[in-house]
Amino acid sequence: MEDQESQEIILKGIGGSPGICIGKAYLVDKEGVDVVKQYIVRKAFLPAEVGRFKTAVRKAGEALQRVIDKTPEELRQHVQILETHMLLLKDKMLYDRTIEVIEGEHVNAEWALKKVVSQVKPMFENMSNDYLRQRAEDITHVADRIMENLVGGEHVNIARIDKRVILVARDLSPAETSQIQLERIKGFVTNRGGHASHTSIIARTLEIPAVMGVGNATLKINNDDIIIVDGGTGTVVVHPTEQTLLATEERREQYEIRKAQMARTSHLPAKTQNGQLISVMGNIELPEEVVALLDHGGDGIGLYRTEFQYLSRPDFPSENGLFENYKDVIDVMGNRPVTIRTLDINGDKAVNYIHENQEANPALGLRAIRYCLRKPDIFQTQLRAILRAAAHGNVRILLPMISGIEEVEKAIALIDDAAESLEKQGLAYNRDIPIGIMMEVPSAVVTADILAEKADFFSIGTNDLIQYTLAVDRGNRHVAHLHQPLHPAILRLIKGVCDVAREKGIPTYMCGEMAAAPLFAPILLGLGVEELSMNPQAIPVVKSAIRSLNLAGIDTLIAEMMRLTTARAIQDFLTQHFGEAVTRLGAAGSDQ
Ligand code: PEP
Ligand code: MG
Secondary structure (H helix, E strand, C coil): CCCHHHCCEEEECEEEECCEEEEEEEECCCCHHHHCCCCECCHHHHHHHHHHHHHHHHHHHHHHHHHHHHCCHHHHHHHHHHHHHHHHHCCHHHHHHHHHHHHHHCECHHHHHHHHHHHHHHHHHCCCCHHHHHHHHHHHHHHHHHHHHHHCHHHHCHHHCCCCEEEEECCCCHHHHHCCCCCCEEEEEECCCCCCCHHHHHHHHHCCCEEECCCCHHHHCCCCCEEEEECCCCEEEECCCHHHHHHHHHHHHHHHHHHHHHHHCCCCCEECCCCCEEEEEEEECCCCHHHHHHHCCCCCEEEEEHHHHCCCCCCCCCHHHHHHHHHHHHHHHCCCCEEEECCCCECCECCCCCCCCCCCCHHHCCCCHHHHHHCHHHHHHHHHHHHHHHCCCCEEEEECCCCCHHHHHHHHHHHHHHHHHHHHHCCCCCCCCCEEEEECCHHHHHCHHHHHCCCCEEEECHHHHHHHHHCCCCCCHHHHHHCCCCCHHHHHHHHHHHHHHHHHCCCEEECCHHHHCHHHHHHHHHHCCCEEEECHHHHHHHHHHHHCCCCCCHHHHHHHHHCCCCHHHHHHHHHHHHHHHHHHHHCCCCCC
């Protein structure tokens, strides 16, 4: 009989990125005092490791000081305990000994600290004096504070993992996910997050299987447990039986075969049976992804999320750095369109060197265009780099999170300023490029007729449009089921944008993840979306779906569908009319 520990457990989450992987779990829990992992630090890196420990202690001290400073007068008597913690931070037994262990045993700071705490705590616990015995608790508090700084934020240190594993974390930020090295990390599982979070979008771009929103993954899974991650169904199997392993391996092979079949036709144009040619483009976060995008048959870049160049670094990038980066992408893309979206930082893509971004509601805060208009210098640097790069290819500019016409006017004025300054300096640039507006805030959709006067195209960002219209946090697993692309409100908004754009003579594109679902292609095209852009992995399946469609007579179906009252009814309607073709394709790439 199997012991309790190794019994097969099935955990349900949300499919973040399709694909199946089997491997050993590696926990990177940010509150990971109990799940700290030991790794050997090479001699040359020991000073850096000690430095990392000292920084964590300093940050813990600063955080404590902030708490002390904020404590109101009437609670002053409690401050004493915090002051004791302050002293303990630099206590020889904790501080000096941890450094000794790092240097002496060549181990990571987390492990050294854990070891030292496990030695020091019992010494206090065994003391007969009450006061001293209680200090054991304080040691734990202090060590936890240091540990949080060591393993939290940018220090998850995914880049250092040196074996093929599956990451298991409470949460991974988009910046951390973008550091994942594909040859090391097979997939990941997180307690938090949902399908539309930036973390899962990146996982799809990287083509690594991911299950998110599991809730208790870090409690149920231990380091080195064998786990199966199925990003298509959103399931994680811990301690799989021999039988499950065999069945999974078979399904994985089938999945890879279907994917390869799809890839073989991905370079064919996406032309419907009735002769309508649709551009199927890719979304990228980093220049390295361009090759995968072309391999998957992408007709261009419908969304370049430029903010990733601002994350995972100590300060803002320079104009030349940005220019080179954009030019690299443009050079690979040749004549194909490259839609460069201006900086969409903050929200869930916080930049750690911007210190004023402690916001209670970051998604509603100083994000994207709002930040750029508040910081014209930073915006100018990017705009100049884009206009310079535009001299080398087929570039479009896309403005994120527009909520009204004034933001568009201000942004255009800054684009003109950037062009003027380049002209004065005699640098090559191109100002004569399309400027588009992201349709992702409901107020923009409602005033689309006004915005159209200043825009060359609209691009619907359904990830945020759904978040803001339905009041559903895109990264919150508890409401992930409510993030519904087929909600009648969303379909009405999409229809509204397309109708206005058609009237005003500008095209409507879509770059939100809704565009990646093959089942939705007929209605999006039927409503009038002219170009679909998605994570590159989804391109082949969406192209295949489009090739199988005949859109003659689609208007009648759309009219019928628009009368339906729930997302469920609309989903059933689509399955009934287009399901057969799409189910056949969907297993390899559908991710909605
Ligand atoms: C969107 O909101 O749909 C979008 C494409 O932008 P992002 O996912 O980067 O917010
Ligand atoms: Mg968005």
